[in-house]
Amino acid sequence: MTAITDMPEVPRAARRPQMGNPALRWLRTNLFSSIPNGILTVVLLAILAKGIFSFVQWGIANAVWLTPANDSSGCRAVRGLGACWAIIPEKYRFILFGTYPFDEQWRPALSVVLFIALYFLSTRRVLWRRELIYLWIGALALISVLMWGGVLGLSFVSQDRWGGLPVTLILATFGLAFGFPLGILVALGRRSKLPAIRSLSVLYVELIRGVPLVSLLFMASVMFPLFMPSGFNIDKLLRAQIAIILFAGAYLAEVIRGGLQAVPRGQYEAADALGLSYWRKNRLIVLPQAIRHVIPPLVNTFIAFFKDTSLVLIIGIFDLLTTAKTAIIDPAWQQFSVEVYIFVAAIYFVFCFAMSRYSRSLEATGGR
């Protein structure tokens, strides 16, 4: 048997005497543990160096950072050689806030800050109790007042003028705020002993999850007017918001159902033994445990549909991606869409990356 003598790689590095320069030792174990590994490292380093070099050349060395307002000639001179970051200072107000009245744009900016504060507070374990619900209601009400205005001396801004980052955050946050209770109800319905309620819940979840969000959004934009009595119509943003809530509700219901399944039977039986009613049993005993089990997948679902709100572009709602796409329709700046997309991608990335880090830290501590 030759196989025993050439046992696979794991122990080889460990067998070497552990001495010498720690940095060299690290290099040897992690990058050059064997000849193929060493070759791989060199090849990867070469590719990486080339990639970084060309990016630095394009994105920093040859880039144009500032131009006089509304003048893209400086950028067009270096087209193909360097990035035109000057388009960001030129267009960032439109990308971030859309067609919101220019002088009032502090209001959406403040709303964004409120949203971020709300997310941040929701991650604090100390605040995980009933008061958090009041906090959410209060913050969302405050944001509505800020965005709409019409009271407290703020001028009224209709929602067809909203745009950019606040719209993305509104679609995602209100989608969560309404989709979550809906998801809880549907998850309970799916585990109910009552056949009619169970089959309605299954039908809802499977129908929504079986079709792409795009088709739901189409439905909201074209079919909704057909569904309503003539003369009655609601705004496009609200219709998309309803579609997103229904969509989020179905996906959240499945996650919550997983949590409900993880609650031991004994807990249900104990609650029954105490004589609690169905709703009290679920509210006081079952749901708190079930939701605690599934907080990391809930955060992941939230990341997924934070990204999915960008699909409203297809039905022409001015979220962050749509304003970015609209900003580069301007003929003078048309050729610099890559820069704008990188800027917007960075914004999405910051939000999603923060949430995924948070979800990972929850997984590490076991939600405790």
Added chain:
Amino acid sequence: MRRRKSLPLEKGFCAVTSDTPRPPPRRRLFGAWGRRELQGLFWQVLVVGIALAVIGFLWSNTVTNLSARRITTGFAFLGREAGMPIADSLLAYNPRDTYLWAFVVGIGNTLRVAVIGIVLATILGTLIGISRLSANWLLSRLAAVYVETLRDIPLLLQLLFWYVLMQALPAARAAWRPVEGVFLSNRGLILPAIPLGPPQLWVLGTAVFGLAVVYLIRRWLIAQQMRDGKPRPVWPFAVSFIIALPVLVSVLLRVSWKIEWPELRGFNFVGGLTLAPEYFALLIALVTYTSAFIAEIVRSGIQSVPRGQWDAANALGLRRSFMLRQIILPQALRVIVPPMTSQYLNLTKNSSLAVAIGYQDVVSIANTTLNQTGQAIEAIALIMAVFLTISLSISFFMNWYNARIALVER
């Protein structure tokens, strides 16, 4: 069913102590029906009633609105001439064809991107997932950066980004040639191809037939090995049926396998296989995005195999390839397959983003139909039917595969 009597504890149940007198048993109103059953019935009637009322309300509004707009419901419009152009399709199409055929062409386009996307995303995702576990620090870091970046940026944004890059490619005359015969330009990716006519398809059919035969032989050989423990090699059969047989058929029938090289004539390419920029951008975006998720699934699947299994296989002195194939992979697959199914479903559903860059998949064609005919309900119903069918087929296949590889417990 066990019947649990609930005590009247709805308000202030702290007051109940052992010396609180038990209330007398309730009289039953309806024979054997207890309070629970009645409550259950009440809730069901209430919920179903509300659902029916909402559906009825929407339905009557829809009927009124449709008649006001003079739109007749029903699928009769499918037989009419579609008149919409479809630029890039798998199946032959002409604007004079019917709406029904346009839909079929759209389904073909959806499947074309979904099937190839699933295959490529699985390959790329597996490679990256394995790279994340590599002993090489640089490789595993690069794989981690790839996964984190692509997962945290919306797919639609990535799609628009790739599409913009495609459009920024040089014109056909100045096309890039990474390899001889391959052209990358704003007309898309042009590859050399072998034209497939009936004779070539016959030869490929023979190979598929050979594959099925080898599969049966392999099962039989394994059954034999189970009986006496002697390993029997399957490769001689594989070589003779999958390679030698088709080659023989091809030589006997004088089938030509001449490669057709694309050529630049005037402003466009002639010959070869063309992947239109829309298709190519959609494929790249779907594959790279989904592969980031698949990489994570593969990584956690491999990590779920206990260390002891590796050690035990090493201790038995098994060859590394044998160990991976026979010990590690079968155990990892059990963890990998269920989440992989939902990634395949996601990729298929995400292919509907094609509408944003003008690749005409089934959703995009349904949308055009809807704008042309006003048949909103029918168009949306068709989209739903198509996607539900695709989703159910994928789940059915993956459930079958999952049942095959699932742990057989005593």
